[in-house]
Amino acid sequence: xxxxxxxxxxxxxxxxxxxxxxxxxxxxxxxxxxxxxxxxxxxxxxxxxxxxxxxxxxxxxxxxxxxxxxxxxxxxxxxxxxxxxxxxxxxxxxxxxxxxxxxxxxxxxxxxxxxxxxxxxxxxxxxxxxxxxxxxxxxxxxxxxxxxxxxxxxxxxxxxxxxxxxxxxxxxxxxxxxxxxxxxxxxxxxxxxxxxxxxxxxxxxxxxxxxxxxxxxxxxxxxxxxxxxxxxxxxxxxxxxxxxxxxxxxxxxxxxxxxxxxxxxxxxxxxxxxxxxxxxxxxxxxxxxxxxxxxxxxxxxxxxxxxxxxxxxxxxxxxxxxxxxxxxxxxxxxxxxxxxxxxxxxxxxxxxxxxxxxxxxxxxxxxxxxxxxxxxxxxxxxxxxxxxxxxxxxxxxxxxxxxxxxxxxxxxxxxxxxxxxxxxxxxx
Amino acid sequence: xxxxxxxxxxxxxxxxxxxxxxxxxxxxxxxxxxxxxxxxxxxxxxxxxxxxxxxxxxxxxxxxxxxxxxxxxxxxxxxxxxxxxxxxxxxxxxxxxxxxxxxxxxxxxxxxxxxxxxxxxxxxxxxxxxxxxxxxxxxxxxxxxxxxxxxxxxxxxxxxxxxxxxxxxxxxxxxxxxxxxxxxxxxxxxxxxxxxxxxxxxxxxxxxxxxxxxxxxxxxxxxxxxxxxxxxxxxxxxxxxxxxxxxxxxxxxxxxxxxxxxxxxxxxxxxxxxxxxxxxxxxxxxxxxxxxxxxxxxxxxxxxxxxxxxxxxxxxxxxxxxxxxxxxxxxxxxxxxxxxxxxxxxxxxxxxxxxxxxxxxxxxxxxxxxxxxxxxxxxxxxxxxxxxxxxxxxxxxxxxxxxxxxxxxxxxxxxxxxxxxxxxxxxxxxxxxxxxxxxxxxxxxxxxxxxxxxxxxxxxxxxxxxxxxxxxxxxxxxxx
Numbered sequence: 001x002x003x004x005x006x007x008x009x010x011x012x013x014x015x016x017x018x019x020x021x022x023x024x025x026x027x028x029x030x031x032x033x034x035x036x037x038x039x040x041x042x043x044x045x046x047x048x049x050x051x052x053x054x055x056x057x058x059x060x061x062x063x064x065x066x067x068x069x070x071x072x073x074x075x076x077x078x079x080x081x082x083x084x085x086x087x088x089x090x091x092x093x094x095x096x097x098x099x100x101x102x103x104x105x106x107x108x109x110x111x112x113x114x115x116x117x118x119x120x121x122x123x124x125x126x127x128x129x130x131x132x133x134x135x136x137x138x139x140x141x142x143x144x145x146x147x148x149x150x151x152x153x154x155x156x157x158x159x160x161x162x163x164x165x166x167x168x169x170x171x172x173x174x175x176x177x178x179x180x181x182x183x184x185x186x187x188x189x190x191x192x193x194x195x196x197x198x199x200x201x202x203x204x205x206x207x208x209x210x211x212x213x214x215x216x217x218x219x220x221x222x223x224x225x226x227x228x229x230x231x232x233x234x235x236x237x238x239x240x241x242x243x244x245x246x247x248x249x250x251x252x253x254x255x256x257x258x259x260x261x262x263x264x265x266x267x268x269x270x271x272x273x274x275x276x277x278x279x280x281x282x283x284x285x286x287x288x289x290x291x292x293x294x295x296x297x298x299x300x301x302x303x304x305x306x307x308x309x310x311x312x313x314x315x316x317x318x319x320x321x322x323x324x325x326x327x328x329x330x331x332x333x334x335x336x337x338x339x340x341x342x343x344x345x346x347x348x349x350x351x352x353x354x355x356x357x358x359x360x361x362x363x364x365x366x367x368x369x370x371x372x373x374x375x376x377x378x379x380x381x382x383x384x385x386x387x388x389x390x391x392x393x394x395x396x397x398x399x400x401x402x403x404x405x406x407x408x409x410x411x412x413x414x415x416x417x418x419x420x421x422x423x424x425x426x427x428x
Numbered sequence: 429x430x431x432x433x434x435x436x437x438x439x440x441x442x443x444x445x446x447x448x449x450x451x452x453x454x455x456x457x458x459x460x461x462x463x464x465x466x467x468x469x470x471x472x473x474x475x476x477x478x479x480x481x482x483x484x485x486x487x488x489x490x491x492x493x494x495x496x497x498x499x500x501x502x503x504x505x506x507x508x509x510x511x512x513x514x515x516x517x518x519x520x521x522x523x524x525x526x527x528x529x530x531x532x533x534x535x536x537x538x539x540x541x542x543x544x545x546x547x548x549x550x551x552x553x554x555x556x557x558x559x560x561x562x563x564x565x566x567x568x569x570x571x572x573x574x575x576x577x578x579x580x581x582x583x584x585x586x587x588x589x590x591x592x593x594x595x596x597x598x599x600x601x602x603x604x605x606x607x608x609x610x611x612x613x614x615x616x617x618x619x620x621x622x623x624x625x626x627x628x629x630x631x632x633x634x635x636x637x638x639x640x641x642x643x644x645x646x647x648x649x650x651x652x653x654x655x656x657x658x659x660x661x662x663x664x665x666x667x668x669x670x671x672x673x674x675x676x677x678x679x680x681x682x683x684x685x686x687x688x689x690x691x692x693x694x695x696x697x698x699x700x701x702x703x704x705x706x707x708x709x710x711x712x713x714x715x716x717x718x719x720x721x722x723x724x725x726x727x728x729x730x731x732x733x734x735x736x737x738x739x740x741x742x743x744x745x746x747x748x749x750x751x752x753x754x755x756x757x758x759x760x761x762x763x764x765x766x767x768x769x770x771x772x773x774x775x776x777x778x779x780x781x782x783x784x785x786x787x788x789x790x791x792x793x794x795x796x797x798x799x800x801x802x803x804x805x806x807x808x809x810x811x812x813x814x815x816x817x818x819x820x821x822x823x824x825x826x827x828x829x830x831x832x833x834x835x836x837x838x839x840x841x842x843x844x845x846x847x848x849x850x851x852x853x854x855x856x857x858x859x860x861x862x863x864x865x866x867x868x869x870x871x872x873x874x875x876x877x878x879x880x881x882x883x884x885x886x887x888x889x890x891x892x893x894x895x896x897x898x899x900x901x902x903x904x905x906x907x908x
Contacts, residue, residue, distance in 0.1 A: 004718055006679075006711060006714060006715060006718070008711075014709055014726065015709065015710075015711050015714045015726075017714075017718055206630070210630075222634070222635060223612055223632065223633060223634040223635065224631075224632070224633040225630070225631070225632050225633075226630065226631040226632075226633065226649065227629070227630045227631075228629060228630070229649065232785065232788060235646075235649065235650055235788065238649065239642075239646045239649075242633065242636065242642065242645065242646075243642055321774060321777070322777075332768075361677075361739075367728060370728070370729075378639065381638075381639060381642065
């Protein structure tokens with residue numbers, strides 16, 4: 001049999017085989033994870049150990065790299081069911097009614113997980129609850145097996161009272177559970193809530209749980225125990241979790257100063273700064289000095305305009321080729337009018353699906369995200385960083401930090417001569 | 429956060445573990461990976477030093493912990509090795525030294541010279557130290573290791589296999605007496621290390637300090653030792669190949685289509701279990717894969733090197749239109765970046781996720797392109813940046829790679845379908861009258877080198893054609 005014909009997808013410029021004029025199914029685009037079965041991530045740990053923080057962050061990361069992920073917070077289900085939280089007594093191990101409601105919530109959440117993974121094309125579900133007993137974890141594991149999911153546990157273990165106290169202040173005091181309490185009352189109640197779990201807490205054990213796939217995070221990332229990583233996505237999750245930290249810091253994002261081509265309305269190229277662009281660089285230097293940032297790292301792309309901007313700061317900086325602006329292929333250095341005139345079809349396609357649209361012989365926003373992933377990983381590892389980049393690049397980075405979906409990403413506002421200062425707070 | 433004097437400090441990786449736990453395997457593989465991604469790394473294997481010092485190995489008695497004379501020799505070897513490490517890291521600009529076959533006991537023998545030496549490393553030389561411990565209690569794995577690599581070791585030139593196994597097992601017993609594994613909960617909680625347990629079933633990671641240690645951990649967590657085969661080949665001959673044009677996105681020529689059919693037959697004959705097939709997103713590799721009639725995955729990052737302004741030109745046209753570029757490329761092919769395009773060095777960075785996933789996978793066939801295949805091959809065969817751009821990867825030829833002992837066995841399979849030759853050898857030096865040390869790349873395109881930030885891998889620093897290099901007169905450029 002002859003090989004099938006290939007047709008090029010006009011939007012993404014990818015080659016797809018077709019049979020009788022219809023796309024055929026034999027080829028797959030390399031997405032991030034080619035898992036055939038969905039993954040269920042199960043958080044484990046006492047309250048105030050950062051489970052929700054990790055769930056939300058992980059979910060944000062996976063969605064950004066293109067893996068449809070959703071988190072399911074059992075506490076939220078409980079709040080929806082039990083309209084008003086009274087006290088820690090709800091969580092006492094011998095509170096029959098409390099136990100009943102909590103089990104009901106867990107099952108409701110699992111049911112939604114099943115809908116998301118098996119019916120709504122989700123790839124990863126993060127099940128955020130304490131899951132501190134082996135029995136509860138077995139129930140969830142069986143649920144995963146029955147539905148054909150791979151289960152991966154993420155346990156957070158922490159005994160440092162300062163860390164726990166800080167967590168409580170950051171995220172528990174403002175919780176809907178404690179809306180009518182003073183800070184002291186809330187803290188006291190929450191500490192008692194933690195005690196309710198402690199007696200029955202069975203940490204993941206090297207021997208008893210040796211056949212499970214998991215990562216155990218100790219002391220907010222001082223050390224990790226990783227067991228039986230099964231596939232690509234679990235390996236990526238482990239790598240990500242091992243690179244994030246909670247040390248307070250700020251990330252500054254901005255574009256290069258106005259360039260000569262910006263003035264002419266042309267995209268791409270490798271021009272230098274305009275007069276106003278150079279002024280911006282000077283102002284940026286002043287701003288950075290005033291901020292008095294400790295150990296600031298400065299990153300630029302390998303295009304002249306970002307490097308010139310950084311040069312004005314008079315500090316060491318690091319050039320990253322992957323921070324270069326999106327490659328507009330045949331449209332490089334054209335104005336939008338010229339593009340519309342010379343490539344009307346391309347122009348229209350881009351407006352239809354700006355995220356996936358790939359310039360002929362160039363890139364798409366989707367390609368950019370893949371290219372920028374090492375930057376995000378290193379940003380997670382670092383502390384105070386200023387990234388001087390480009391419009392499309394900055395949009396991708398911003399979308400990661402602000403959890404913006406693919407549809408919104410290409411339209412995020414990133415004007416010239418504007419600095420965005422990002423500071424992690426609570427869950428965002 | 430480490431004190432500022434630790435910035436840009438080189439790293440010493442210390443391998444720990446009983447014999448036959450895969451330390452040398454991991455050292456060599458890790459070193460190969462780090463060198464490939466551009467981090468100068470070298471292995472210092474104590475066994476080699478010991479073999480130099482003690483010309484002929486007699487028996488496991490040498491390793492008994494109460495053999496004072498032998499202990500002296502071993503300590504001296506360790507010191508010599510340390511001196512070499514120091515000179516590599518501090519004088520020869522190496523970034524990472526991997527020190528193999530050092531046992532952890534060495535660190536804690538109070539009266540020995542070595543702990544002092546180690547402390548010197550950490551504080552005096554400004555080195556970061558990262559330990560990689562391999563722990564294994566599965567006797568089958570250990571026996572397999574011994575058979576695979578120890579039986580052919582220089583220590584056992586003519587021995588009978590069983591004697592070797594016997595002697596080696598006794599050697600292990602000698603070490604067991606004093607072996608103290610890393611203890612993250614007590615004595616070693618401040619050290620940075622990864623403990624690899626049972627060949628990667630489980631890992632314990634403690635206090636990763638920086639970017640490079642994080643990458644080392646990620647790498648070690650992705651490699652495995654299951655036997656498997658990797659097949660590398662290019663797309664079938666393309667229309668542009670026939671015209672001598674580089675780059676572009678042309679389809680297969682008739683001979684290229686013939687090759688695809690031959691490839692299909694070859695793959696079927698190999699009877700490979702669970703073969704994954706990967707292509708780039710360029711038409712010619714996809715067309716080649718289509719003939720196989722199996723599922724394949726397209727990776728954009730497997731696309732051929734971007735020749736920028738030279739795309740779709742022939743070499744003759746490039747030489748005519750951009751003679752300086754043409755000359756520069758021949759002078760320094762690895763670093764040379766096409767204007768508006770890429771260099772081999774950029775390619776390597778782009779291909780790193782492919783390598784990582786290849787390490788995770790089992791049997792894979794990668795249908796790619798000439799420059800891409802050279803980069804992948806250089807990784808597997810540990811070829812330097814100088815050799816990489818000249819590796820032979822002809823059309824219609826498959827390279828079958830099988831991991832064996834500490835390296836990779838290569839089998840070249842030509843499928844007897846004619847194709848044009850796309851290989852260009854390095855022209856003789858001084859073709860432009862330049863002294864051999866003086867490269868025009870460095871002269872003309874050297875970007876400024878700002879002081880690098882701490883703890884990050886140095887990125888390539890080239891700028892595209894058409895932009896003048898920036899003139900640095902001082903901290904602030906003049907702003908006319």
